[in-house]
Amino acid sequence: MHLAAHAWYPPGRDLTEDAVLAGRVDPRTARELGYDGLLVSPDTAPPDMAVHAARPLLERISCPPDALGALFHASIHYQGHDIWSAPHYIARRLATAAQPIGLLQQCNGGATGIELAAAALLADASCGPGLVTTADRFFPTGWDRWRGDFGMAVGDAATAVVVHRGEYATDLMLHATGTVSVPELEEMHRGDDTFNYTPLEHSPVIDVRRTKRTFIRRHGIDRFYKAAHQGIREAVTESLANAGLEADDPRLRWAVLPRLGRKAMEEAYIPPLTQVTPAELLDFGRPTGHLGAGDLNASLAQLSREHRLNSGEFALILNSGGGFTFSSFIVGTS
Incomplete structure (x- = not known):
């Protein structure tokens, strides 16, 4: 399957050194996260961010909006209105009749x-290309971007990926995927809270640390590490097998990491990944922070933009989302 990708980054950044001086993050947490800074979009709402990512991509590859078959939009945080469909808004702004579909798969959206776009193209010969957008903005009144979660700090960004059969310009080829779900870990984002009647009943802002502390007290952090390591190994192994690649194939140039904090990756992600493949690790997240639902898609765009792959080479891109789901994509230039 053919891919074309673009990422939209806002001009604003919250530099780590400024955040430490202002008390938005403590020095120890800043060191463990290892980010240079976080992207900040103070004025542009997430659905408009998605349009800013998608419109230039469609123009660059000469794909008319009315050729699209479906539009998938993924996010993890508030999109700007209650009881409202951001995907339909994005479709309207792009002037496309593609079916708009919203995805709530947390950071794996x-x-x-x-x-899903690739599956639709394989299943229906009449289906047009699929457009996948992501957009998240972490406004401080609803989410503390530096301290809202363990193991990551979040940046604002949007991405767009067109999945097609080869009729438009191509940045990368998608050769295989491997996805493994570990639903026993959904409790990490629920804790022992009862089900709410309305949003934010349990805390005035999103506080993932609170529910994760409950999980750790009950089960211990090793419960997460064991399940995550197994899920990552299985997803990576599955993707390599589906691509027909041996784990030590010299053509596998890169293993791209999710844009999480450095300590979290060293403890939960890098060990199982390197157990499966010796491919060189690549980390795009230090200047951006974690991009909500868009980490993998932003990395696709960056791989292509920076010409990281020569002809015949492959990259493995690892990603995950709360719930938990772990995905591994194998992409190449041909």
Whole structure:
């Protein structure tokens, strides 16, 4: 399957050194996260961010909006209105009749959208290309971007990926995917809270640390590490097998990491990944922070933009989302 990708980044950044000086993050947490800074979009709402990512991509590859078959939009945070469909808004702004579909797969939403778009193209010969957008903005009144979760800090960004059969310009080829769900870990984002009647009844802002502390007290952090390591190994192994690649194939140039904090990756993601493949690790997240539903999709765009792959080479892109789901994509230039 053919892919074309673009990422939209806002001009604003919250530099780590400024955040430490202002008390938005403590020095130890800043060191463990390892980010240079976080992207900040103070004025542009997430659905408009998605349009800003999609419109230039469609123009660049000469794909008319009315050729699209489906539009998948993924996010993890508030899109700007209650009881409202951001995907339909994006479709309207792009002037496309593609079916708009919203995805709530947490941080794996962008990856899920690509898999669904590819599946639709394989299943229906009349289906037009699929457009996958992601967009998240972490406004401080609803989400503390530095301290809202363990193991990551979040940046604002949007991405767009067109999945097609080869009739438009191509940045990368999608050769295979591997996705593994570990639903026993959904409790990490629920804790022992009862089900709410309305949003934010349990805390005035999103506080993932609170529910994760409950999970750790009950089960221990090793419960997460064991399940995550197994899920990552299985997803990576599955993707390599589906691509017909051996784990140590010299053509596998890169293993691209999710844009999580450095300590979290060293403890939960890098060990199982390197157990499966010796491919060189690539980390795009230090200047951006974690991009909500868009990590994998932004990395597709960056791989292509920076010409990281030569002809015949492959990259493995690892991603995950709360719930938990782990995905591994194998992409190449041909």
